[in-house]
Amino acid sequence: MSGSENPSPAPGFSRRRLLATAGAAGAGGLVAGAAGGAVGASLADGDGSGSGAGSLSLASVGASAVPFHGAQQAGITTPAQARTVLVAYDLEPGADRAKAAALMRRWSDTAARLARGERPDADGQVGLDAGPSSLTVTFAFGATLFDKLGLAGRRPEGLQPLPPFPGDELDASRSDGDLLVQVCTDDALVGFHAVRTLQRLARGTAKVRWQMTGFARSPGATAKPMTHRNLMGQVDGTNNPKPEAPDFAAKIFVGDAGAAGGAAWLRGGSYVVMRRIRMLLDDWDGLDLAAQERVIGRRKDTGAPVTGGEETTPADFGARAANGSLAVAENAHIRVSAPEFNRGATMLRRGYSYHDGFRPDGSPDAGLLFLAWQADPRDGFVPVQQKLARGDALSPFVRHEASGLYVAPPGCPEGGYVGQALLDG
Numbered sequence: 001m002s003g004s005e006n007p008s009p010a011p012g013f014s015r016r017r018l019l020a021t022a023g024a025a026g027a028g029g030l031v032a033g034a035a036g037g038a039v040g041a042s043l044a045d046g047d048g049s050g051s052g053a054g055s056l057s058l059a060s061v062g063a064s065a066v067p068f069h070g071a072q073q074a075g076i077t078t079p080a081q082a083r084t085v086l087v088a089y090d091l092e093p094g095a096d097r098a099k100a101a102a103l104m105r106r107w108s109d110t111a112a113r114l115a116r117g118e119r120p121d122a123d124g125q126v127g128l129d130a131g132p133s134s135l136t137v138t139f140a141f142g143a144t145l146f147d148k149l150g151l152a153g154r155r156p157e158g159l160q161p162l163p164p165f166p167g168d169e170l171d172a173s174r175s176d177g178d179l180l181v182q183v184c185t186d187d188a189l190v191g192f193h194a195v196r197t198l199q200r201l202a203r204g205t206a207k208v209r210w211q212m213t214g215f216a217r218s219p220g221a222t223a224k225p226m227t228h229r230n231l232m233g234q235v236d237g238t239n240n241p242k243p244e245a246p247d248f249a250a251k252i253f254v255g256d257a258g259a260a261g262g263a264a265w266l267r268g269g270s271y272v273v274m275r276r277i278r279m280l281l282d283d284w285d286g287l288d289l290a291a292q293e294r295v296i297g298r299r300k301d302t303g304a305p306v307t308g309g310e311e312t313t314p315a316d317f318g319a320r321a322a323n324g325s326l327a328v329a330e331n332a333h334i335r336v337s338a339p340e341f342n343r344g345a346t347m348l349r350r351g352y353s354y355h356d357g358f359r360p361d362g363s364p365d366a367g368l369l370f371l372a373w374q375a376d377p378r379d380g381f382v383p384v385q386q387k388l389a390r391g392d393a394l395s396p397f398v399r400h401e402a403s404g405l406y407v408a409p410p411g412c413p414e415g416g417y418v419g420q421a422l423l424d425g
């Protein structure tokens with residue numbers, strides 16, 4: 001049943017009591033846009049004003065809602081929420097196209113309802129009390145799904161296995177998968193609730209292959225909205241492509257060329273590369289500040305290029321130090337990865353930090369769940385990673401431990417479901 005057919009709000013969370021307030025803060029230079037608008041609601045007071053004695057207001061973080069339906073799926077250009085759970089699924093043996101289509105409809109309907117703050121059927125009540133907390137659920141398909149469903153002829157050309165890269169130490173059991181579900185939210189309990197609900201709905205059709213959990217800054221944790229910091233302490237996301245740039249959509253979403261052949265269903269979709277990248281933080285901590293800044297080519301405190309200015313000042317890649325050497329080193333991460341040195345290769349990086357305890361040697365099992373969205377990985381992640389793996393000053397401090405390439409269909413309208421043009425067509 002779709003959300004529009006059964007718009008039952010969570011107790012104490014009626015639409016009537018939703019009051020528009022300020023917009024959510026953008027992260028990584030992204031604007032909140034329509035999908036990032038926040039709404040505030042009062043749960044316990046009678047008139048919805050939130051001002052009654054003893055009343056409790058649902059804070060803007062909890063009440064903020066991101067629409068599920070739209071031309072593109074939410075969770076791609078949405079400013080990064082505080083939490084993510086990535087869950088990859090494999091189809092159960094014998095699951096055919098009809099079963100996969102039914103699952104995508106169940107998942108889409110439920111994700112839309114959860115994103116509005118409504119409770120799913122047969123709810124375990126974990127989601128009581130909280131608002132949607134900017135929940136987004138984003139669905140994507142791996143190459144193996146097309147083969148298993150007899151849809152090899154409609155597999156888009158960009159969905160080839162990623163080539164091996166020098167230095168890869170990939171764990172197959174935490175890589176790939178027929179389906180990827182990215183759940184993002186500002187509240188961990190809301191995230192668990194969504195993940196658990198979707199997993200229950202998959203029974204009989206798909207089973208979990210792997211799961212990873214990541215985190216970013218919580219809204220309000222910094223004095224003003226700012227680009228996130230990663231676990232190495234760097235400001236990370238500064239030079240992401242900006243949604244307002246004229247070529248943004250062409251670089252990030254699949255256009256006519258990428259939707260050629262049997263892949264017309266993909267127009268408006270996007271490819272996502274997942275890399276679980278462990279940071280060798282004990283080694284990194286052994287570098288002094290100047291050396292750390294040389295590795296990236298940016299200052300740690302402000303995120304500004306080492307050639308001067310502020311965070312958003314373009315790096316001066318031609319500048320030389322007093323001794324004549326390049327100010328942004330030949331192997332500095334921003335020089336090796338920048339679009340201007342990679343034939344314009346562009347991707348929207350929307351990664352999350354992870355920390356899964358400590359390894360037997362005492363080093364943190366921590367790093368970056370790197371997630372990069374692009375119109376075609378052959379013109380985005382692949383050439384850039386080929387270069388980084390060979391000549392990036394950051395490489396000695398990171399290990400790529402898991403990998404996946406998936407294609408996210410375009411968004412769906414109310415009454416439709418994600419992937420419908422492929423699975424029904």
Ligand SMILES: C=CC1=C(C)c2cc3[nH]c(cc4nc(cc5[nH]c(cc1n2)c(C)c5CCC(=O)O)C(CCC(=O)O)=C4C)c(C)c3C=C
Nearest residue numbers: 234235236237238239240277334337338339368384385398
């Ligand atoms: C293949 C693509 C990339 C991988 C893998 C990658 C890993 C990685 N990056 C950082 C930290 C930073 N990256 C920064 C910039 C940056 N990184 C990539 C690509 C990959 N990074 C690009 C395309 C860019 C933008 C370059 C530019 O145009 O200037 C930065 C600087 C700030 C920013 O612009 O975001 C940092 C810091 C880590 C720690 C990491 C692996 C763990």
Ligand SMILES: [Fe+2]
Nearest residue numbers: 333334337349
């Ligand atoms: Fe990077």
